[in-house]
Amino acid sequence: MMTSLPLIFDTPRKAMPPRHLADLSPAERRAAVTELGEKPFRADQLSRHYFSRLENDPAAMTDLPAAVRDRLGAALLPPLLTEVRHVETDQGTTRKTLWRLHDGTLVESVLMRYRDRLTVCVSSQAGCGMACPFCATGQGGLNRNLSTAEIVEQVAAAARVAAAGELPGGPVRLSNVVFMGMGEPLANYQRVVASLHRLIDPAPAGLGLSQRSVTVSTVGLVPAIGKLADEGLNVTLAVSLHAPDDELRDTLVPVNTRWKVREVLEAADAYAARTGRRYSIEYAMIRDINDQPWRADLLGTLLSGRLAHVNLIPLNPTPGSKWDASPKPVEQEFVARLSDHGVPVTVRDTRGQEIDGACGQLAALA
Ligand code: SAH
Secondary structure (H helix, E strand, C coil), X not given: CCCCCCCCCCCCCCCCCCCCHHHCCHHHHHHHHHHCCCCCHHHHHHHHHHHHCCCCCHHHCCCCCHHHHHHHHHHHCCCCXXXXXXXXXXXXXXXXXXXXXXXXXXEEEEEEECCCCEEEECCCEEECCCCCCCCCHHHCCEEEECXXXXXXXXXXXXXXXXXXXXXXXXXXXXXXXXXXXCCXXXXXXXXXXXXXXXXXXXXXXXXXXXXXXEEEEECCCHHHHHHHHCCCCCCEEEEECCCCCHHXXXXXXXXXXXXXXXXXXXXXXXXXXXXXXXXEEEEEEECCCCCCHHHHHHHHHHHCCCCEEEEEEECCCCCCCCCCECCHHHHHHHHHHHHHCCCCEEECCCCCHHHCCCCCCCCCCC
């Protein structure tokens, strides 16, 4: 059977949102403000409001003269994300938000409070073109790329909710961002890299998050992993492997027909060598599909000696899917075999399952 290759770098022509401060580097912000007839320092004032104080309402920026904030606000701080609703679970420590974008497109993000950190899982595209058969987002195809600011605003919105004390446990700082929501981040490369700068650049250029607490997860677009290694960033890379052998991975992650397991791991190795950062291998445990002891051994052999650690994800069954999560004893056997090969392995918790907010469940149904 022929596996059709998804559109990778091509995106349907869809209207991108209006320009926003968070799309721009500090130099571009000053240029934009100057073009609007204002002094460049106004750009720094706007940046301090937006990135240091998480303020996105121009009316609240009272250190700017009213006429200036009206003009700059309209030109550089258009509302990009409108909350349709949010749902909570795990005693309020997991919160999924459905956002409507300027053109009616829907995307989701998920906020998860842990004992020691607060993580937001963001979308980088509306829909996804990678067509992984076990993933809810993959079933609808790609709608469009998100703009840099649409990505950053998901993070800023999460940070606002946290700082305002809306989560149980009181006010808290957002610490982690994972690009594990809807979409393939490396298929929206330029905008995702720009958003990484907005997240990690020190305030007021950006939000000042630590690089290692930002994770970019990819199906394994090999040339893009290489490019990311050249950016001089030290963000954490996660690779969605899901199978150690090409025969099975061709079906679970269709882009594998283009870049094979070996090439993907070599690209991740090069990223690790360049950044000194250990990468994650994501592996959804699917009953009787990829969870056999021999596959654990094959994965162990493949990864032993590499600067990688395995994150097993119990499969979240998606509507209409014929697949199920592996039974616990099978999962434990898989963990034991990887450990025997000296490969570090953890099993991800299944946060947000009841609100369809868990890994691979984001489908943005209104
Ligand atoms: N496109 C990126 C981000 C996707 S979501 C990537 O593929 O890495 C993050 C992780 O959730 C990926 O590893 C993805 O394969 C996994 N995932 C998708 N659907 C899932 C499901 N139903 N159950 C468990 N994990 C799933």
